[in-house]
Amino acid sequence: MILDELRTTDSARLDRAGQVYLDYTGGGLYADSQLREHLDLLTQGVFGNPHSQSPTSAASTALVERARAAVLAFFDASPDEYEAIFTPNATGALRLVGEAYPFRPGDRFLLTFDNHNSVNGIREFARARGAETTYVPSTAPALRVDTGQLERYLDVTPGEHHNLFAFPAQSNFSGVQHPLAWIDRAHSSGWDVLLDAAAYVPSNRLDLSRVHPEFVAISFYKMFGWPTGVGCLLARRDALARLERPWFSGGTIVAAFVQRDYHQDAPGAAHFEDGTVDYLNLPAVEIGLRHLERIGIETIHANVTALTHKLLQILTELEHCDGSPAATVYGPRSGDGRGGTVAFNFLQPDGRIVDERYVERIASRHGISLRTGCFCNPGAGEVAFTISRETLIGGTFDDAMTLDDYVRAIGLPSGGAVRASLGLVSNAADVEQFAEFASEFVDLAVVPDDLPPRLAC
Ligand SMILES: Cc1ncc(COP(=O)(O)O)c(C=O)c1O
Numbered sequence: 001m002i003l004d005e006l007r008t009t010d011s012a013r014l015d016r017a018g019q020v021y022l023d024y025t026g027g028g029l030y031a032d033s034q035l036r037e038h039l040d041l042l043t044q045g046v047f048g049n050p051h052s053q054s055p056t057s058a059a060s061t062a063l064v065e066r067a068r069a070a071v072l073a074f075f076d077a078s079p080d081e082y083e084a085i086f087t088p089n090a091t092g093a094l095r096l097v098g099e100a101y102p103f104r105p106g107d108r109f110l111l112t113f114d115n116h117n118s119v120n121g122i123r124e125f126a127r128a129r130g131a132e133t134t135y136v137p138s139t140a141p142a143l144r145v146d147t148g149q150l151e152r153y154l155d156v157t158p159g160e161h162h163n164l165f166a167f168p169a170q171s172n173f174s175g176v177q178h179p180l181a182w183i184d185r186a187h188s189s190g191w192d193v194l195l196d197a198a199a200y201v202p203s204n205r206l207d208l209s210r211v212h213p214e215f216v217a218i219s220f221y222k223m224f225g226w227p228t229g230v231g232c233l234l235a236r237r238d239a240l241a242r243l244e245r246p247w248f249s250g251g252t253i254v255a256a257f258v259q260r261d262y263h264q265d266a267p268g269a270a271h272f273e274d275g276t277v278d279y280l281n282l283p284a285v286e287i288g289l290r291h292l293e294r295i296g297i298e299t300i301h302a303n304v305t306a307l308t309h310k311l312l313q314i315l316t317e318l319e320h321c322d323g324s325p326a327a328t329v330y331g332p333r334s335g336d337g338r339g340g341t342v343a344f345n346f347l348q349p350d351g352r353i354v355d356e357r358y359v360e361r362i363a364s365r366h367g368i369s370l371r372t373g374c375f376c377n378p379g380a381g382e383v384a385f386t387i388s389r390e391t392l393i394g395g396t397f398d399d400a401m402t403l404d405d406y407v408r409a410i411g412l413p414s415g416g417a418v419r420a421s422l423g424l425v426s427n428a429a430d431v432e433q434f435a436e437f438a439s440e441f442v443d444l445a446v447v448p449d450d451l452p453p454r455l456a457c
Helices: 004-009 012-016 032-044 055-074 089-102 122-128 147-154 182-186 218-224 268-272 282-294 299-319 355-366 380-386 389-394 403-409 428-437
Strands: 082-087 110-111 133-136 162-170 191-194 215-219 233-237 253-256 263-265 327-330 341-346 371-373 417-421
Touching: 004 282, 004 341, 004 417, 032 263, 032 282, 055 082, 055 233, 055 268, 055 282, 055 327, 082 089, 089 191, 089 215, 110 122, 122 133, 122 162, 133 147, 162 182, 182 191, 215 218, 215 299, 218 282, 218 371, 233 341, 282 299, 299 327, 299 341, 299 428, 355 371
Parallel strands: 110 133, 110 162, 162 191, 191 215
Antiparallel strands: 082 233, 215 233, 253 263, 327 341, 341 417, 371 417
8 A cells, every 4th residue: 555655665764763653743754755856946946035036036936836826726725715825834824813813892702622722822812802702612521512502602693793713623632523514604603714724634635615714724744744834824815805914024015114104015825924935945835735645635544544443442442450441532432523633541450540751751662752741732631631610710820830730739630641643654563563552551550750840731
């Protein structure tokens, strides 16, 4: 199969280095061929800062525009309907929307508990402009949203206001895939929709001819590993026209004066791309997208789905010799409506959670890269660990406290979950190695206490 072949040719360095990579939601892996193609392009051409008439500038502009067209084509987004705006990452895309969304007093910002902090942070822009933020809870243990409850929230739309609804297409905590049907449903009640697709698009097809969210945020390194430092805001042209940028900068305007308080905005995507775009890395986006197309996103999806099923089976069947469970999974335990991101904790025979720092230590011994904590998604974590609002309000978290102090103060059994995520060149051997690693936690009664301090949640 094409993915096995890629693993042994284009991504051979993984096995050569004995690495078991299970952090695709953190970042994807590039293939050697992507780097070669990119390097060939850079070594054969001469490229200058874009947006001028010189030959070297025009050469860069042409590549940037080709990358833009490739992004729109990859997501089946009609150029008549969508603009592709290059940003430093998904966070940059989310910030563009947050800072420019025309929130006013009486407007609403609605979002799911299950969101990355880069979406949660938009509530600060909403607050500054007098809009009200409302969270829709997820429900344990599957960590899905009750659609009936969401509909009740969506139906509260006060008149002719600007109302923004934000959710992730796939949770970076639990792998839950929230229904894209919510987009049309939200539209029917007058909401604009911000879809955080960062964790979804690396192994799922997002077809913007079928769903039409106003805004979509992605990071390319999560899709194909290289380049880092480039993301995109796919934005509907009609929605872009309603945004109000809080400033202008080099590249975003046609003209500005100093002695007269006037500037004229640049049209289209340029108005949202501050300064010089990453013009030497943008050609690698086109190369990366071509790489995915050659493999086929459906092929990647099928591989990730099958391996996720196996990983879930390993965790849900892991038992101590007295028959008690040796792991607990947060989120869906079956393969339906979920992606390849699995959050869990190992359990000791007496039911206590195995400290995630110890798990990370053992994972490193096995050459396994995974992640621990709350993955910048506190809402999903609060539901997974049944941390109540009262607990959070009652407990102080001040500058004098370390994260460890806080975890102790609010009585958490650990500093968070363990996350394993599968992607582009994951294979059955990776999952087998994971199973071997997981078996180390069977009948584990004592966890050493020489663990390092926690640095991030
Ligand atoms: C769902 C989701 N949204 C947003 C982000 C932020 O992406 P970046 O750090 O590339 O801006 C991430 C990163 O993990 C993510 O998983």
